[in-house]
Amino acid sequence: MKNRFKNRKERIDFLTRKLGFDYVSLMVSMTDGQVKKHTDKLYSVLKDKEDFKIRDKGVPCMRCDSEVLWASECNCGTNRAVFDETMWIEDIENNSEHLKQDIEFAKCHGIEL
CATH class of the missing domain: 1.10.20 (Histone, subunit A)
Known part of the structure; x- marks a missing residue:
């Protein structure tokens, strides 16, 4: 080669x-x-693939070039993983089912459940 x-x-x-x-x-x-x-x-x-272009969409699949839809899975449930406090607050506000950790977090941040 x-x-x-x-x-x-x-x-x-x-x-x-x-x-x-x-x-x-x-x-x-x-x-x-x-x-x-x-x-x-x-x-x-x-080698013959078109050069990468920044898109408004997410990262494309290398094989089919379509947008990749991501999902998370953890003990919180499907698509309930949080990676920062803002995400956690949004998750608490957008879900009626709250985990034990959500209750403590909400108390510390003055969020009513």
Whole structure:
């Protein structure tokens, strides 16, 4: 196989151009060898693909190019995971079923349930 890229930077630049920064940011903890192996695997699929364009929509699927709909699943329930206080407040306000932790959180933040 012909060596298409001289170094990690060229590989990352290629992947960024084809898949976007969000995808490439997942590679931050990969070694140079892992990035090389990953790029070599994807090259034939990506070489003729149109360059990534920022969209108003979410991140597209690499295979079908459609918008990806995300769902969360945790002990709180489907699509009830929270990652910051604003999300938690919105979840409490938008759901009639409250978890034990919601009651304590609501008390601390002056939210009536």
